[in-house]
Amino acid sequence: MKRVLALVCSIFIFSCSGDEFAADCDTWGEFSQCRELNEIEIEVYNDVAVCMGVMDELPSPTVVIVTGQSITCGDVSSAGCQTGGFVGFSEPESDVLSAGFIWRHEFTHEILELTTGSADRLHKTHWYMTNECIN
Numbered sequence: 001m002k003r004v005l006a007l008v009c010s011i012f013i014f015s016c017s018g019d020e021f022a023a024d025c026d027t028w029g030e031f032s033q034c035r036e037l038n039e040i041e042i043e044v045y046n047d048v049a050v051c052m053g054v055m056d057e058l059p060s061p062t063v064v065i066v067t068g069q070s071i072t073c074g075d076v077s078s079a080g081c082q083t084g085g086f087v088g089f090s091e092p093e094s095d096v097l098s099a100g101f102i103w104r105h106e107f108t109h110e111i112l113e114l115t116t117g118s119a120d121r122l123h124k125t126h127w128y129m130t131n132e133c134i135n
Contacts, residue, residue: 033065048107051133064088082109104134
């Protein structure tokens with residue numbers, strides 16, 4: 001019985017570790033919006049995907065706009081965050097046209113997660129080293 005309990009506890013601990021986490025609209029705290037991408041955001045998302053060489057249509061992430069000046073992404077305070085089907089932004093960065101770099105950065109994480117299985121949280125891939133499709 002002790003071994004079973006230890007195994008269950010181990011599985012729970014390891015399932016919560018790492019840089020992958022599950023999201024829903026309130027993952028990052030109080031939000032002012034939780035919605036699908038609008039037309040302009042879809043254009044930017046698709047532009048990033050095409051720039052990255054992805055020609056297949058990808059599912060669009062859900063946008064979460066968090067009240068306040070920043071968003072907590074893991075253990076870092078940031079302007080944006082991404083996890084499995086969600087991209088989150090602080091209110092000051094809530095417009096894809098005025099905060100394009102941040103949106104494209106988070107879209108790159110989402111596209112990488114969808115196409116490679118890894119969102120590259122440590123920014124080690126070509127896409128983050130060069131900012132080729134982010135600028």
